[in-house]
Amino acid sequence: MQQEAGAAAREAGAEDRAEGRSRPVIDVRNLSLTFETADGPVYALSEVDLTVNAGDFVSFIGPSGCGKTTLLRVIADLERQTAGQISVNGVSPHEARQARAYGYVFQAPALYPWRTVERNVMLPLEIMGMSSAERHDRAARYLDLVNLKGFEKKFPWQLSGGMQQRVSIARALSFEPDLLLMDEPFGALDEITRDHLNEQLLRLWERTGKTVIFVTHSIPEAVFLSSKIVVMSPRPGRIIDVIDCNLPPDRTLDSRESQDFAEIAHRVREGLRAGHSYDD
Amino acid sequence: MTTEALGAPARPSPGLLSRIFAGRSGPLAVVCLAIFALWYLGTVWLNAPLLIDRYERQGEDWSITRLAEDAMAMERPVLPAPHQVAVELNKSIFQRNVTSKRSLVYHGWVTLSSTLLGFAMGTLLGIALAVGIVHVNTLDRSLLPWVIASQTIPILAIAPMIIVVLGNIGFTGLVPKALISMYLCFFPVTIGMVKGLRSPDPLQMDLMRTYSASTGQVFRKLRWPSSIPFLFASLKVAIAISLVGAIVGELPTGASAGIGARLLVGSYYGQTVQIWAALLTAAAMAGLLVAAVGMVERLVLRRTGVRP
Numbered sequence: 001m002q003q004e005a006g007a008a009a010r011e012a013g014a015e016d017r018a019e020g021r022s023r024p025v026i027d028v029r030n031l032s033l034t035f036e037t038a039d040g041p042v043y044a045l046s047e048v049d050l051t052v053n054a055g056d057f058v059s060f061i062g063p064s065g066c067g068k069t070t071l072l073r074v075i076a077d078l079e080r081q082t083a084g085q086i087s088v089n090g091v092s093p094h095e096a097r098q099a100r101a102y103g104y105v106f107q108a109p110a111l112y113p114w115r116t117v118e119r120n121v122m123l124p125l126e127i128m129g130m131s132s133a134e135r136h137d138r139a140a141r142y143l144d145l146v147n148l149k150g151f152e153k154k155f156p157w158q159l160s161g162g163m164q165q166r167v168s169i170a171r172a173l174s175f176e177p178d179l180l181l182m183d184e185p186f187g188a189l190d191e192i193t194r195d196h197l198n199e200q201l202l203r204l205w206e207r208t209g210k211t212v213i214f215v216t217h218s219i220p221e222a223v224f225l226s227s228k229i230v231v232m233s234p235r236p237g238r239i240i241d242v243i244d245c246n247l248p249p250d251r252t253l254d255s256r257e258s259q260d261f262a263e264i265a266h267r268v269r270e271g272l273r274a275g276h277s278y279d280d
Numbered sequence: 281m282t283t284e285a286l287g288a289p290a291r292p293s294p295g296l297l298s299r300i301f302a303g304r305s306g307p308l309a310v311v312c313l314a315i316f317a318l319w320y321l322g323t324v325w326l327n328a329p330l331l332i333d334r335y336e337r338q339g340e341d342w343s344i345t346r347l348a349e350d351a352m353a354m355e356r357p358v359l360p361a362p363h364q365v366a367v368e369l370n371k372s373i374f375q376r377n378v379t380s381k382r383s384l385v386y387h388g389w390v391t392l393s394s395t396l397l398g399f400a401m402g403t404l405l406g407i408a409l410a411v412g413i414v415h416v417n418t419l420d421r422s423l424l425p426w427v428i429a430s431q432t433i434p435i436l437a438i439a440p441m442i443i444v445v446l447g448n449i450g451f452t453g454l455v456p457k458a459l460i461s462m463y464l465c466f467f468p469v470t471i472g473m474v475k476g477l478r479s480p481d482p483l484q485m486d487l488m489r490t491y492s493a494s495t496g497q498v499f500r501k502l503r504w505p506s507s508i509p510f511l512f513a514s515l516k517v518a519i520a521i522s523l524v525g526a527i528v529g530e531l532p533t534g535a536s537a538g539i540g541a542r543l544l545v546g547s548y549y550g551q552t553v554q555i556w557a558a559l560l561t562a563a564a565m566a567g568l569l570v571a572a573v574g575m576v577e578r579l580v581l582r583r584t585g586v587r588p
Contacts, residue, residue: 078486097492104490110483114505114584123501127491155585 001063025179025211026075031084033070033237043236044070047084050230050239054178057205057212059222060230061268062275067237068215074184075213076104080119088179100128102179103172107187109164111171112157117143118152121171142170145204160192169201180212186221195253198224206249220256223247223264231268233275241271319362326358327351333562362555368557380535384561390538391526392565394454398461399522403515406469407460413470414477414503424474431467435460435525440532455540461525465518472514478508508584512577519569527562539565 029075033045045067058066073079074086077093088096103124111120121139130138143149146166156164162273165185172180186194202225205212216222222229223245231241245264247255255261301307326345329532333348335342352361354452367383409427413417447457476540480502488498530540539562546555 076490078489088303097490100492102490104487106483106487108483109482110487112484112502112505114508114586116585124491126501127493127497157585 002148023054024051025054025056026030026050026213027085027087027091028071028075029085031074031081032088033067033079033081034076038063045074045081046236046238048237050242051211052124052211052228053210055168055209055216056228058228058230059214059216059226060232061216061219061222062232062237062240062272063217063234065237066232066234068232068270071232071238072181072215074215075173076102076181078215086136086184087114100124101177102181103175103177104180105165105168105172105185107184109156109161109168110166111167113156114156116152117148117156117159117167120156121174122168124171124175131173138174139170142174145165145173146170146200162189165189166197166221173204178210180210182213182214182246184211184217187216194218195219199253200252201225219265219268222268223252223261224256226255231266231271231275233272238275240275241267243271316362319359320352323359323361324348324351324356325382327354330354330358335541342457344406356550357552357557360556361538364553365556365560368553369560371555372554373561375383383556384539387537387539387542387558388561388565391523391530391540391562393520393524394457394529394538395461395565397454397458399465399519401458402462402465402518402522403469406466406518407473407511408512409466409470410473410477411499413474415499427467427470435464435528436531438463439528443529443532453458457526457529460529465522466524468514468517469511472510473507476510477503479510480506482502505584509586512573512580515573515577516570517571520566523562523566 001232003124028048028050031045031048032043033051035042035044048067048071050071060071061066070079074081075093077097077231086093089099089101091099100257111117112123115123119137120141121142122135125135125138139152143152146169146177148163148166148170151159151163157165159167165188169185186197189197198221199211207226212225214222214225224247229243229245230239232238233240243264247258247264328347328351331347331354332342352364356359372382372384376385376406378385378389382474409423414420415436442460442463443456444453446459461466470553477499478564484506485498485504488502493501526538527540528542530538539558542558546552546558
């Protein structure tokens with residue numbers, strides 16, 4: 001049942017991508033965001049243009065302070081732009097948020113410590129008014145998907161950092177949004193756990209055909225996961241380059257040693273250098 | 281021989297004293313002993329002038345031993361000796377019928393009932409004010425100064441007014457006393473809960489926003505659960521001062537029952553032993569009430585998965 005649904009979604013996603021009739025999920029035009037601070041204005045984003053199509057896996061990469069998290073927060077309607085237009089699923093970010101269009105994964109797991117793992121995953125479902133039976137069903141399904149079967153009754157502090165972040169991913173997936181916004185979700189994890197979760201996330205994306213926007217400051221992570229890499233640079237935050245990145249879909253961690261991988265990683269580094277990201 | 285060699289390196293076994301002081305009971309016993317010693321010294325020292333005066337008037341010879349003996353057996357001492365208070369406690373708690381007006385159990389119950397009623401009302405009021413302050417900007421700016429100002433008025437000054445005003449409109453007995461308790465104990469609950477309801481971190485709040493949760497949902501699923509540890513910290517303070525409020529409320533009414541009435545009657549007739557017995561009963565009640573709140577806290581926190 002679950003596999004069938006996955007297969008159907010995969011087919012739909014593949015079709016979209018193959019036939020090039022992908023519709024834009026996110027459309028950003030000439031967008032700027034300035035924070036007014038006591039020390040004067042901070043130009044977090046400056047004249048950003050970007051289109052994300054359905055089924056894309058887009059990474060925002062750049063040094064800290066380049067506005068990648070801010071751009072993601074604007075898409076999520078957690079910040080408001082000061083100039084320019086943005087649409088999410090054809091409507092404003094505010095309306096998209098009201099329609100619960102996206103699942104958001106934060107840098108930290110942000111689990112509620114008084115809730116068990118299972119009840120943390122059920123939190124959005126409760127808020128969206130799902131029946132108890134459906135909630136349990138979904139929690140079980142998505143905890144299984146992130147390989148956390150058997151941990152339902154544990155409290156967050158009983159889990160490792162990587163497991164907690166997996167719970168937060170299951171929570172974002174549980175209400176089945178078509179759009180997944182991930183803000184350095186693996187940034188605080190050790191490299192071994194990170195590699196493992198990267199592979200799992202890639203398989204998940206292939207299986208479900210979701211649109212994913214993924215903020216990172218790791219070049220290998222971006223190249224490995226993405227179908228499109230958006231290179232950003234700081235002061236003011238802007239987009240330097242958008243790199244198409246079409247490694248074979250069945251890639252594994254070993255593909256990171258391939259020639260193609262190295263070439264794309266090189267282009268990303270070139271982009272970062274062009275944006276003065278390596279300057280002192 | 282071999283087993284010894286393989287075992288843990290021999291450590292000198294801890295001495296008797298260090299074993300006693302490893303736990304909590306050792307230090308506690310020392311503090312208690314010190315208090316008793318000082319109390320007995322104080323009894324002799326404070327009662328001595330009266331006794332010496334009496335000996336001299338009657339032209340009697342007296343020695344330090346006799347002075348000490350007499351100082352601990354006076355009927356109306358300035359400071360009664362601990363054993364006199366213990367005898368009085370035993371008499372008025374265990375020897376008397378609990379419905380008797382001379383039973384401390386009876387008086388304790390009268391005070392306890394208004395303490396608990398006041399505590400319940402104060403907690404509800406405190407939480408309601410905190411919820412208002414956290415959710416309504418106007419209340420945040422307008423209410424908090426008044427809440428703080430309310431606590432700068434000495435309770436002894438307004439307690440008689442509350443009792444008189446309420447008595448005039450037909451409320452006597454339990455309710456006015458409970459209102460004084462409430463007046464004292466809503467304050468720590470409000471302050472603690474304002475902090476508690478604001479304790480969720482920005483990430484936890486953002487998460488609710490991404491679900492476009494309503495204010496009510498944010499309250500039920502995030503603010504309220506995060507505030508529980510703050511609530512219990514406040515409740516421990518609140519229940520103790522609620523007891524103080526109930527006792528103070530019994531003083532100006534000339535109430536016939538309650539720990540406060542017992543203190544008042546004791547001071548009218550110079551019954552210092554009775555006053556001390558009532559005071560110790562009040563202290564024990566406060567201790568038990570705080571411990572009871574602590575127990576509920578542990579039960580609730582265990583259920584909500586707080587790390588032991």
